[in-house]
Structures are given as structure tokens and as C-alpha cells.
Amino acid sequence: MVNDPKILLADEPTGNLDSVSTQQVMDKIDEINTFDRRTVIMVSHNAAHLSYAHRVYYLKDGLIVREVVNPQRKQIKPVREGETIVTELEQLARLFPYDSVDTLRVKSMVNFLTQDYTYRQLTRLEHAIVLFIKGKIDREAFIKSLILPYEKGGVEVPEAEAKKMAGITEKLISQSDDIRRFRARKDNDDIFFSQDKLAERLRDHLVGMFHIRLTKEQNSNLVELIADRVTGVIEEDQFNQTLMQTVKNDGLGLDEKEADELTRYFEKIIAQGVDVSYKS
Template sequence: MKPQIKIKNLSVTYFKGKSNEVRALQNINLEIFPGEFVIFFGPSGCGKSTLMYSIAGLEKGIDGEIFIDEQNIKDMSTKQFEEYHQKKIGMIFQAYYLISSLSVAKNVMLPQIAIGGDKKERSEKADKLLKHFGVYEQKGKLPQELSGGQQQRVAICRSLINEPDIIFADEPVGNLDSKSSEDVMELLAKLNSEQKKTIILVTHDSRHLDLADRVFYLKDGKHEQTKANRKIFQPKRQLLPEEKESYEKLRQTYKKLDDVDDNVSLEYYKAKNIATEILIGLSVDEMEGIEQRIDQLLSSGSGNYDPIFSYLDKGNKQGGLDMDVRTAKKLTKKFGELSRIIHEFSKEVINPGEHAENVRQYLYTEFEIKSKNQKIDDLVNKVILKRLENDIDKDEFEKILDKAKSKGGAGFDSRLAHKMARRMELIMLGKYQLMMRQPSKKLELIDRKETDNQDES
């Protein structure tokens, strides 16, 4: 599949040659494929809107080349340029840009009027869109009589009435409340998934990034990096005859290789495999096998660790990792202990003092800490409880463990404190999952002396 949009060495400079010269874009190169949802992301002034308007053909005096379906925008005739604006693209703006003196219906029909659309047909198209986007009942009203969310829905209808292939959305939810913002972003996502429209969204809000297939990060007019959330719409290159045998042998080891569709994903897959193999001696596929079994363990809360042990212990030919029995048992025990600590949060009655104590004992066992100082143990219990209650964050937790005893800390080695803090965050991650499924329970510190007195009585 060929790119729908291709940008080569694009630069945009305002007030060129003057003392107030601004280099809005610098040497941008990227491709966008049909049906993609992409986001231009970055802080205000980074050039993301300039990039979008350049593709839309609204920026003048650009350097470089922009191709739409392999045609250079600079080479378009006046008629071709008009058709590009009127039929190929649709625009959605932050400020809506609805004409206040025209009804909602007439605002939606304006692009059809511009191309000489049949009066009856354009009215039917407008009604259909207004019904689809839930603003049909407002068709006779003026824009200012509608809420912000309703006005943006009308603007979306207007952008779609000429059935464009590409939708440009420039900060479309910037003036909306959170509920209306979610609604509009959901509509854009549906336009992409259901109608296969190419969506180019400009935003500085990181909450929307997961919607995109790819995110282009911009800073100071430069394309800093691209991150892919999903597969890029570029088909896998056909293998040459001399490559097929090599590929078939390789995929016996790397079964997920079949899911890699493009060079960006391939490089990421290579990097991930190299990192896991060098650091822990496992492939990505083997890691995913472990992850799936841990996920089952956490989800069920059954305490059945057999599937994990079996996967670690089985031979390679049986689909396992072929670890020796002792190592498999040791790792299974580690997974089990962490799972047990996490699942304490799911109990109906939580004794916070006891739970903090259990977490401390788990950390001490895991990191082979032998303590004979009750005062330090009590301090660690308290700092664990503070982290469990979100009174402190990871850095503060680590800082107290690392701080010298003479200054009120636990006096642990800095590397040990760091490892304990990281493991504590794993417990917090598990807690977060489980607490989402049940009512919030406020943990309170139970004084050790008070507990001891109760036990004695």
C-alpha cells in the first residue's frame, strides 16, 4: 500500500530573512497511510498546527514537498487545488467556525453549496449526518443556541458532508468540558474505525494519544520521534525466493515474527528480543508465555501456581522453558509470594498493621535482609503503610529507606533501597487493580504496643 500523504524535507519559515524570523518547521519527513489515525503531538508553538495546515495546503511559501496520493501539492492546478479542499479533505477546528447567522442545517450544507450539490440531496445528506451525530433536533437553531459539544458535532457533520477521505482536526476539544471532549474523541475514533477515514489530529493533551495508530512527536519545529500504538498500515514486503528458507527457519524460534508488518515494528521487535535475551536470557515469546500465566494467576486469585511451574519446568519440545527443577520451584515461589501479598488487598477485612508487617517480611525475605533492630522494623512498617495509603510516592519511600539511621532513616544501602522501592511499586500496581474492583478501604496504622496489649488480654 502506498502512502496517502508523503512529506519530504518540509520547512516553514515566517518572516524569512528578517530580525524576527521564526523557523516553524525544520526538515520534516514522514508518511501517512490510508485509514490511519495519527496524532501530531507536542507543546504549544512546536509546529504541529503548522504541519497540519501545510498538508491541508493552507500554508504559503513552504520549502520541501508534500504529496497527496503521489501528487505534489505545488503542482496542482487551481481546479485540482479547489477539488482537494472541497472533496478530499474535511477540517474541524477548536473554535468551530460556524456562521452565527445561519441555521445548523445550513452550516452543515455549506460545503455542498460550494461544489454545486443538488438542493434536495444536500438537505438529505445534512439530515443524515445530523441524525448520526445526535444533533438533528437542533437543525433549525442558530449555532450560539447550542452547547460547545453540540457545536463541535455540527462542525464534524460539516466536515463530512462532501465525503472526504482525510479529516484534519486541530485541537477539536480544546474548548470543551471533559464529558463533551470524550464524546468528540469517540466520534473521531469511530470515523476512523468504521468509515476508514484517515484522521490527522493535532493536540497537546497526552490523554488522547492511545487513540492513534501512530503519534508524531514535535518539538521546536522538529520531528523528534514517532511511536506506534498499533500496526502501521504498510504491508509486509514480499520475500524473495532466496529469503524464504532463512525466514522459515527464523520463525521457528521467533513465532511472533509473523505479526511484524513493517520496518518500524521489526526494529522494535529486534530491540526487545535483544534486550530480554541479554538481560534475562529469555526471548520475547518466552516472556509472553510467563506473562500470560501470571495474568491468569492474578485474575483468578486461586493460589494455584502449577501452570507457572509446569511452563518453567517443561522441556522446550513440550512448549516449556526447560529450566531445572530447583530454579523452576524457586521462581514459582517468588511469583506466588508476590501474588499472595497483592491479593491480601482483596480480603474483606484488612488489618493494616498486619498487612504492612506482611509486606515488610516479604521484602526482607526477597532481598535477604536480616534485621535484629525492632526500631528499624517498625519504621519500615510505617513507611510501607504510608506508601500503601499513597501518603508518599516511590521516591520518598526510597529516600527514607536510604537515609542514615542517625537522621531518622532505615540506613539501608542505596541499591537495596532502590530495589525495595521498585518491588513496592509492583505491589502498588497489584493493589490498584484489585482496589478498582471493590469499595475503597482506608488503611490505618495500628500501634504495635496497642496490638500487643490486645493479644495479651
């Protein structure tokens, strides 16, 4: 800045920084652009930075393959009428910055065919769930945030559906907390006793959730399956397949639809209850 440049080039300026330092650097870059009126050209692989830019250019092999105008920022470069149109693809591009335009179109179509809510509503829903999981809002506030019209900052979900979502979320949180507490004590001497107790509690929850009537042998088999899955002895596919096997083969004899639904729900509990870290 000593020579008062009109253009600043920032090549991965936050590449090796922690989250706090990254935020400070990005805020400073935004300040230089907004108040000092300097043009900033930044190279980044972090999708979280896209919201700062007026325009995003995607490059492949040195060539610009896509230009996206950020509708959330006032454009300095004039945009001729009809030259560009803001669509759902721009929002998807921020969520999936490395996908091609064709892939984004497919995602948009799949969302329409399988979801009752738009990506904007889902983003709002994610934010509300984060607050609920962290205990920053209670059940009533969570439901209210879902019911509120979108224009007022809500998700705009029907009241009955919002209450259903809150109930399921509470149950998932409760059961996943049980798994988390168990795994935190995995080095204790009474781990096997705790493992059986945990599996029995999870068994009771699943049986009640799916209204399944089990024989004594099926109950025993399900407890064993749950214990093996929670401790990582078996993977999701094996858990699912065993649910469909006969009782004599340590299964429950469920049909494919029942097994798939139970597995899908149980995996959500495990995903919430097991602490993992991923290398970037």
C-alpha cells in the same frame, strides 16, 4: 455483501465495541476471508488484530514504511525465495506495533543482553502466570508448564528455576491479596488500625525475604514507610530515598543496592494488589 464484492474495506470495524462484540466481528471477518475467499483490507490501531492478517502494512503520512508477513498464516500471495525472512522482529512488531524497525532492533538486543529467555518463551511464561494467578492451575501444574520442552507447549525452564519462580509468584500473590483486601475496606472506620496491621505484616514479609536485621527504630520507620506507600501518601522514589536516609531522619540507613532491591520487589507487590483503570 449484497453485490458480491471481491474486496471488503473495513475501517476500524471494532472501534467502539466491547470485547465480546469485537471478537464476534473479527471472527466474522476471518470467516469471510477464509471460507468466502474475499480479500479484506482492514485499518486498525489494535495490535490484537495483527494475528488475523496474512500481511501487515505499516503506514506513516500516507506511505507504506514496512510490510510484515505473518508466519502463522499460509500465504496466498507468492513469496519469492530470499524476498523475505521471518525474524524475531516480526514477533516484536506484534507486541509493539507502533515502534520503528530501529526501536525493535534495540528491544531485541536489550532482551539478549538482559534476559535468559526469548520473547516466545516469555509469552508462554506470561500465559502460565495468568492461569496461576487466576487459580486455574495449581503450583504443581504451573511448575510443570514451565519445565516442559518448548516443542510440547512449555516454557523450557530448568526445574530449579521453575520452582523458584513458583515460590516467588506465590509470595507476591499472597502479599498483594493482603493489600487488595485492605484497600477494599478503605472507607471503614477502623482503617487506621487495619493500616498499621497491614504494614506490620508486609514489614515482616520484607524483612524475611531480604534477611534484614533491623533495630527497634528501623522497624518502626519501615512500618511507617510501608503504610505511607500503600495508602499513596508517598511515591516510589520517595520510598526508595527514605530507605537510604539515616534512622534519625525516619530512614533505615540501607545502602543504594539494598534500597533498590527492596523497593523493586515491594513495588511488584503493590502493582499486583492495587486495582487501577486506564483511559484509552
